[in-house]
Amino acid sequence: MHELSIAMSIVDAVTEAASAYPGARVKEVRLRVGALASVVDDSLQFCWELATEGSPLAGATLVIQKLPVIVHCDACGADAQIDGVQSFRCPRCGAPAADLRQGRELEIESIELEEPEPKEPGSGAPEPVEEHL
Amino acid sequence: MTTRIVELRRGILKKNDELAAGLRGRFTSAGVLVLNLVSSPGTGKTTFLERTLRELHARGARAAALVGDLETDNDARRLAASGVPVRQINTHGICHLDAEMVAKHLDAWESLVLAGLDYLFIENVGNLVCPSSYDLGERIRVVLLSVTEGEDKPLKYPGLFNSADAAVITKIDLAVPCAFDRELALRNINEIRPGIRIFETSAKTGAGMDGWLAYLAEQARPS
Numbered sequence: 001m002h003e004l005s006i007a008m009s010i011v012d013a014v015t016e017a018a019s020a021y022p023g024a025r026v027k028e029v030r031l032r033v034g035a036l037a038s039v040v041d042d043s044l045q046f047c048w049e050l051a052t053e054g055s056p057l058a059g060a061t062l063v064i065q066k067l068p069v070i071v072h073c074d075a076c077g078a079d080a081q082i083d084g085v086q087s088f089r090c091p092r093c094g095a096p097a098a099d100l101r102q103g104r105e106l107e108i109e110s111i112e113l114e115e116p117e118p119k120e121p122g123s124g125a126p127e128p129v130e131e132h133l
Numbered sequence: 134m135t136t137r138i139v140e141l142r143r144g145i146l147k148k149n150d151e152l153a154a155g156l157r158g159r160f161t162s163a164g165v166l167v168l169n170l171v172s173s174p175g176t177g178k179t180t181f182l183e184r185t186l187r188e189l190h191a192r193g194a195r196a197a198a199l200v201g202d203l204e205t206d207n208d209a210r211r212l213a214a215s216g217v218p219v220r221q222i223n224t225h226g227i228c229h230l231d232a233e234m235v236a237k238h239l240d241a242w243e244s245l246v247l248a249g250l251d252y253l254f255i256e257n258v259g260n261l262v263c264p265s266s267y268d269l270g271e272r273i274r275v276v277l278l279s280v281t282e283g284e285d286k287p288l289k290y291p292g293l294f295n296s297a298d299a300a301v302i303t304k305i306d307l308a309v310p311c312a313f314d315r316e317l318a319l320r321n322i323n324e325i326r327p328g329i330r331i332f333e334t335s336a337k338t339g340a341g342m343d344g345w346l347a348y349l350a351e352q353a354r355p356s
Contacts, residue, residue, distance in 0.1 A: 002227075002228055002229055002262070002263035002266065002267075005227070005231075006145055006146075006266075009145050009146060009148070009149075010145055012148075013141070013143060013145065013147070014141075017139060017141055018139075021137070021139075024137070027136065031145070036265075036291060036292045036295055036296075037266065037292065038262050038263065038265045038266055038292035038293070039266075085291040085292070085295070085325075086288055086291065086324070086325075087324050087325075088295065088324065088325060088326070088327055089324075089327075096323065096327030096328065097327060098326065098327040098328050098329075100295070104296075106144060106145045106146060106266060107141075107142065107143060107144045107145060108141045108142075108143055108145060109140070109141065109142060110138050110139060110140045110141055110142075111138070111139050111141060112136055112137070112138050112139075113136065113137045113138075113139060114134050114135075114136055115134065115135050115136070115137055116134060117134065117135060118135075
């Protein structure tokens with residue numbers, strides 16, 4: 001149950017990144033999570049709600065993209081995706097494959113921000129009216 | 134309103150990873166071999182470590198241990214009986230150690246000189262899930278599995294077993310009463326982490342400890 005720590009780390013990183021865009025609201029946070037990252041999606045979603053409650057990130061959607069494990073096979077030289085995480089063998093030649101090329105990722109890919117329309121002349125605050133006396 | 138996508142492409146645990154990289158640099162320049170011991174609660178990490186520390190101490194090696202638990206300093210008191218410096222980390226509910234806790238405790242441990250050590254063992258909180266994500270700056274991650282736990286533990290917790298550098302089977306003196314299927318356990322560990330070094334041990338009888346201690350000596354030798 002370290003999903004709460006993970007959720008809080010995401011909140012910190014996203015808050016920091018979003019601070020460069022004053023006035024923007026974070027709508028969506030997209031993650032890339034490897035099949036071996038030991039993160040349970042439902043649990044992370046639950047903790048995300050808890051961690052963002054009452055903060056500027058409240059209501060932001062967390063989108064979790066799961067990445068399968070890809071191994072590099074020393075025997076046949078292939079990089080290949082394995083099904084599941086129960087057997088680390090090259091799916092082409094069957095040799096044991098310890099060299100991981102993907103599957104441990106735990107990263108924030110991007111955030112989607114909603115920003116107020118940029119102010120154009122004449123749109124925002126009323127222009128000062130020149131008075132000709 | 135307009136929408137804007139900002140690419141971040143950053144690790145969620147970047148802060149931990151950076152701290153761990155700093156620790157690894159400190160350990161390397163001090164010439165100390167750091168091992169992170171991970172298992173379920175009840176595997177016998179503390180008993181195994183106690184025996185390891187006692188044997189190392191008797192052979193003149195300089196070792197120390199940091200031990201993580203949610204509460205109590207029972208393990209630190211048990212380990213201190215081996216004669217080596219020991220410090221307890223209480224996480225107060227957190228299910229794993231992280232690099233910040235390790236760094237904080239090393240800094241506060243004024244009597245400990247890293248450069249004067251051959252080995253530093255970090256006994257993680259008993260948990261086979263969460264510690265896999267947190268690098269502590271260790272050189273070797275050791276996963277422990279006891280004969281009382283079932284041979285399919287590696288298949289149930291692939292994230293951690295796959296991240297380990299060495300595996301230790303503990304309590305082999307109980308293998309027969311537990312009807313432990315040794316071949317199956319070895320096969321399962323190898324299926325999840327092909328080629329990993331496996332040590333079959335009993336801290337009670339001392340079986341297999343020589344092989345483990347020889348491995349430690351070989352790993353500690355400057356390359």
